Amino acid sequence: MEELVVLVNTQDNILGLMEKQQAHVNGLLHRAFSIFLFNGKGEMLLQKRAEKKYHSPGQWTNAVCSHPRNGETYLEGAHRRLREELGIETELTEKFHFIYKADVGGGLWEHELDHVFTGNYNAEFRLNKDEVEEVRFVSLEDLDKEIAENPENFTEWFKIILEEYKHNF
Template sequence: MGSRESHLVELVDPDGQAVGEVTVDEAHTAPGMLHRAFSVFLRDPAGRVLLQQRSEVKTRFPLRWANTCCGHPLPEESLQIAAGRRLVEEVGVAEVPLTEVGVYSYYAEDPSTGRVEYEYDHVLLGEVSADLPVLADPDEVADVRWVPLDELTQAIAREPRAYAPWLSGVTERLQQFLDRTDTAESSGGR
């Protein structure tokens, strides 16, 4: 886990333009530095998304429920390559085509570790089969579960401290994308 903190991340301005690079550790030390990240959702044909409970050894928001996986591309690395790597590392899922559905910028301080998240977060969606085998790495993930998107939104509203602070925002971006897609498909069929 510690070696991942020495990886480089890409610093960005509020518009997502690259402005430099620092280590993961430096980017997440208070007051934090805005950097590029991604949050992946895997979704099955029933509309359920795969959530992970972050491992207790995570340096930021351990044991909170989050989207399928998260990470940071290396400077100048494509989101697709970086997200594909993290899907394998965290939940053992490979070769899922991903679509960018939005961007969510946020700042959050972790009261239990003193670390911060200050991220320009690209939200990615992968459509997968219902029988997808998930092989979560216990060093990354404490637990996984499939949840319908509407139930997730309600659960975050009821008990926000059980969830990673970015989950509400990235879930909202996903829902907006799905609403636009549904609207486009229904109007295209007329």
């Protein structure tokens, strides 16, 4: 099934739909969401993207990042992708939204109006291996060290969103 993203202007007014990969080639602004999950120790969940992903394969990123479908709210899309990628349900709270543009290599761009959600989770995962290779929790202090020492191991958008998150909280 062809996956479409919702193209928008900076005020989140819908401009149309476009096939996901084409939107990333053209670098067009589209709707997205990112989820940061934390365990009871305050550690952040990271997922390692599956090696078969068409961009940023094998890199570490936040718990979930994806796109709401046409007619779906940001929150509905976030819950759908939690189920599809990690096999879980948990309460989410929207923290902020912002626009960013990141070169993800291979002539592809993430240019997104990104709504960032947070939640807590302390149970088992049922990973979709087509999407997620593995997950792990890490303290924000250790995460900062890892990114500083090996930035290439992390997705470009995650580094941007993490900085925005730290400036807001």
